[in-house]
Amino acid sequence: MKLHRLAWHNRDRNEGELHDSLVLALLDSDETVMLQDRDRDYIFIANLPDVWNLPNENDEGPTDSNIFGKELAQRLSELKKDLNAAGTRGTLEVIAGKDRIFQFHVYSTVNMAGQRVLKTTIREVTVERRREQLLRSLLREVSHRSKNLLAIIQSLSAQTARFSFTKEDFLRKFRGRLHALAQSQDLITDSDWRGAEIFDLLKQQSDLYLPEYPHLVQIKGENLLLNPNGALYVGLAFHELVVNTVSHSPNLALHLPITLECRRDDDVFEVRWNEPLTRTDIPVSEEADRRSNFGSVVLEKVVPAALAGEAHYNVSADEVGYLLRFPAPAAS
Structure with missing residues (x-):
């Protein structure tokens, strides 16, 4: 041997x-x-x-x-x-x-x-090369979306600071908006970057700010699937609407039910928020700055501009109404 x-x-x-x-x-x-x-x-x-x-x-x-x-x-x-x-x-x-x-x-x-x-x-090595190609595509997508998210955060920080009177006021508002973005990003990541369903975006904000009133916001219509960019901005809009409800309603137990209705009209997504106000809510006359703060800027300008859509935000003595319309994302 x-x-x-x-x-x-x-x-x-x-x-x-x-x-x-x-x-x-x-x-x-x-x-x-x-x-x-x-x-x-x-x-x-x-x-x-x-x-x-x-x-x-x-x-x-x-x-x-x-x-x-x-x-x-x-x-x-x-x-x-x-x-x-x-x-x-x-x-x-x-x-x-x-x-x-x-x-x-x-x-x-x-x-x-x-x-x-x-x-x-x-x-x-076909499988290995396709896997490598997919990984490179994912890394490019992550890089693109990270830059987009950083741009949103930078804009939010600047505009929040502009409409804040004190450092504590700025930190409170900015942290809330940043958390809203982070939650929406979690939904996007969990879906393998497909996006997020609109009812889940609202539930995130309701669970955070209205945990004791899970049925205060009644959801109707179609659970629209938003692309990643749409999910970030609609999630931010829901954050502003829910925070406004909490801020201007001292007794949520007496608050009338809020309705969120979502539907698709051909190639357009339509999101409608209707919030009846009661006598226990802070009257509009006592909050003269409500329409001039950054929350309304987000709802009326930032969100619709980012989605190439349009929005109507109306505050009266009887109700808060918000209508957002934007093109439905193309099917992947």
Whole structure:
């Protein structure tokens, strides 16, 4: 028995038996192996991928040209011409069939008889390359959306500061808006970046600010699926509406039910908020600045502009009404 550096075999066993066993094991492994002598004549081929075919037995022996075609044969020839010394190797990646991707690994080695042999293995890497491509696309999408989110946060911080009278006032309002964005972003991420359903966006804000009154806001209509950008801004609009309700209703137990109605009108999404006011609510006359604060700017300008839509925000002694209309996102 003789031990080799990379492999061993029993010298007392018949070499034909060893050869047959190795060939059977190789065929069962599905590993593509092609061996050529120093003149590049093929001496062995196993498990050729089904995008290529071996020549018929009556034809001339296999060559790179009649197996792979002229163009790929030329590329392989260029690769192999520099692999003269034992231990040298080269790699080539090609597209074949219906967008399938294969890697050719060519090694120059010496067999047990001391003869130089060129060994080529072929491995399909289609799945790996598609996974890499998807990952790169996702990373680009994450980068794009991160920049978009940072731009929104920057705008929110600047405008909140503009409409705040004290540092504490700014921090309270900004933290609330930032939290609203974070919650909407969680829904977007959970959906694999498809977006978020509009009822879930409202439920986030209701659960946070109206936990003891889960039925105060009554939802009607269609649970619209918003794209990521729409989800961020509509979530922000809901935040402003719910916070206004809490801020201007000292006794929520006496507050009349609020209605949120959502529907799709052809290629337009329509969101309608109707909030009846009671005598216990702070009268509009006692909150003269209500229409001039940043909350109303968000509802009337920021959100509809970001969605390429339109909005109508109306505050009277009897009700708070908000109507948002914007183009429905294209189906993916």
